[in-house]
Amino acid sequence: MIPIGEASRRSGVGIETIRYYEREGIVPKPARASNNRRLYSAGDVGRLRLLKKCRALGFPLADAKALLDLSEEGSTDCQSVKALAEQHIANVRSKIAELERLDAALHELSGNCDSGNVSCPMLTRLQDG
Amino acid sequence: MIPIGEASRRSGVGIETIRYYEREGIVPKPARASNNRRLYSAGDVGRLRLLKKCRALGFPLADAKALLDLSEEGSTDCQSVKALAEQHIANVRSKIAELERLDAALHELSGNCDSGNVSCPMLTRLQDG
DNA sequence: ATACCTCCTGTAGCGACTACAGGATCAAGC
DNA sequence: GCTTGATCCTGTAGTCGCTACAGGAGGTAT
Incomplete structure (x- = not known):
């Protein structure tokens, strides 16, 4: 479990943008350390990376979320x-x-x-x- | 001198957009009737029409204003x-x-x-x- | 008098962030 | 233990160019 700065570096998504995605319900709320700092798993980073690619392809954020949700289902x-x-x-x-x-x-x-x-x-x- | 609704119809620029342009200083403040309603001259309508065409060409509003200002100078x-x-x-x-x-x-x-x-x-x- | 239309000001929303302000916490060096 | 600097937190405001109200005032037609 890594802090937000590291998740940002690994996913290429900016820190403020990650928090924005969380506020908007695009990504699930991450775990929190005892000091209230966010902690991200490898899966969380994977989600951010997928979002980043969808956005780079020009999908609106709502569509990017839909694609993310589809990718979570096994059925895809x-x-x-x-x-x-x-x-x-x-x-x-x-x-x-x-x-x-x-x-x-x-x-x-x-x-x-x-x-x-x-x-x-x-x-x-x-x-x- | 015509009221804002008529200026909107003649220029093709929406009423709310005209007031927005005024607030933002894109167009000069129009005359006012005794009842505080805006009154537009033919020149005012011409400015709105030019703005509309610049926007339709995709110029950002700041550029559209610059073009409008240039068109006001005789020198063009x-x-x-x-x-x-x-x-x-x-x-x-x-x-x-x-x-x-x-x-x-x-x-x-x-x-x-x-x-x-x-x-x-x-x-x-x-x-x- | 009634109904309806146009107009007024001021504020909030759109999309997708980005940039602070103002503070808390952490890690490392001395 | 103390200081420095990096990282993190929440919350708010700004970007662009409108657009859509809310809530009211004034005008016009019947």
């Missing part, structure tokens, strides 16, 4: 995991599409901007459009 | 506009790259997920990796 319900993943993939793709739309619009608008212009064509078009 | 400093736009374009592109990385990783991870699996390969790999 593949259907539910796949559903969460595909929903998330769809979100990611729609964000990409939106950003590409922005990229094109920005490129087009700023294209005529050059030093020496009397009035900025980008601002002019934004004001008039 | 094209260099500054271009700098803001290019910085923002770079941000957008790095977000796209990051999301495409996630998309590929998610696709790869969930690819082996199918009904009938005893243990979910995605979860297994997230736990072990």
